Amino acid sequence: MNASSASNSPGNGTTATAVAARFPPRRILLPLDLSAHSFQALPHAEALARLTGATLALLHVAEPIAYPTDLGYAPVISGEVEAGLHQSTRQRLDELVATFKARGLKAEASLRVGRPFMEIAEAARTLAADLVVVTTHGFTGLKHVLLGSTAERVVRHAPCPVLVVRRDAGREAPAVPATSTPGGAVPALRIQRVLMPVDFSGPSREALTYARQLAEHFHSELILVHVTELPFVDPNLAEIDTQTFEENARQSAQEQLDKAVTALRAAGVAVAGRVLKGVPWNEVVEFARREPVDLIVVGTHGYTGLKHILLGSTAERILRHAPCPVLVVRHGPA
The missing domain is CATH 3.40.50.620 (HUPs)
Structure with missing residues (x-):
């Protein structure tokens, strides 16, 4: 060792x-x-x-x-x-x-x-x-x-x-879980449906490539979800047609999602796409709770330190609340 x-x-x-x-x-x-x-x-x-x-x-x-010394x-x-x-x-x-x-x-x-x-x-x-x-x-x-x-x-x-x-x-794991035997029995691993949040950014595209490879390997269904966020409207500004804004954002997202779905289907991947509205991490988690999802694959920007504190991370919020395992694909620095 x-x-x-x-x-x-x-x-x-x-x-x-x-x-x-x-x-x-x-x-x-x-x-x-x-x-x-x-x-x-x-x-x-x-x-x-x-x-x-x-x-x-x-x-x-x-x-x-650590042990105590005269200096601490x-x-x-x-x-x-x-x-x-x-x-x-x-x-x-x-x-x-x-x-x-x-x-x-x-x-x-x-x-x-x-x-x-x-x-x-x-x-x-x-x-x-x-x-x-x-x-x-x-x-x-x-x-x-x-x-x-x-x-x-x-x-x-x-x-x-x-x-x-x-x-x-509520469950204690044994010292060495008896998931297989020396005879070669395969441990149970259910990855039939994979949920992949997409926002069409660099980290998202990189994670999508990984999710596609994983889905192909396990013959899983890949579910792409894009969440359009509700726009913030300053009440002191003139009246804004938020409904039109939301509809345009939804249509744009749907078009990009349809292109991704079409490309994946052409490659032989079983895939479906959904456009949701709300707070991204919350909608992803709620979708995973409603649907029989076995795994969530999500991309992250990989920031640390002050930049991470200022920007936060949708991936980490999904980690804290998801009802199933989450696979995070980290996007490298430019």
Whole structure:
């Protein structure tokens, strides 16, 4: 098993370089803190690795342990961590690798020391991972503000697409989910209908290419949804014909959506298109709740730091509220 310490990780105010997204993946990175929470993403990662032939790369990130000194707190160096406190973690990772190899999968494991989201992003680069699979706690509101989300930070910094599996608070995952057997039984993975929000931007087009590849691989139905936002009208301005404005926006969106649907059908993809009206992230989530959707694929601009705070992210709002897994395809910097 490989082990490394924190180095050259992306900072909070930087924009990490994204690599070209491709499906199917050749290496899937699965961060695990060895809790039942993190194991809930494991069946998805294992099933994808089995169905695509990808290598399953397990990763555990140990946060540095600080000890008191005369000047405050100092971190325990990674060598001491490796030699002592995390010996059992390395053994557990090795056991998991052996288990997955016995199931017929290609598997490997590594341990890194540092801040989890930074080390996950750096490991994705070092290992040339094509996909990261993580679990999110699904908190919203004040609890989300106070606790934050490692999954969302991974989405912002990872150089490849990230599949975020929402935690099922009412279910405890076993240490190694029995989703397959050494005989080669395929883990259950239902990806029959894929929802893809489109706004015809660069990130959206890049994510659509990935969604098409995924739909072709799994023979899934692809549902494209465009949401036209209600215009803001200053009450102090002269009366504006908002109805005409909305209708023109809807027609323009419908025309662009029809072109995308026609092109995909010509390529043999089962696809449908819908134009909705409202707040984009909310309409996407509500559509996923109404329809039997197995996966949402969404593009994101990949901003971090101040630019992220100012602009926010529709993708992250979808992550927090979606009733199904969300696959985020990050758009690289121009």
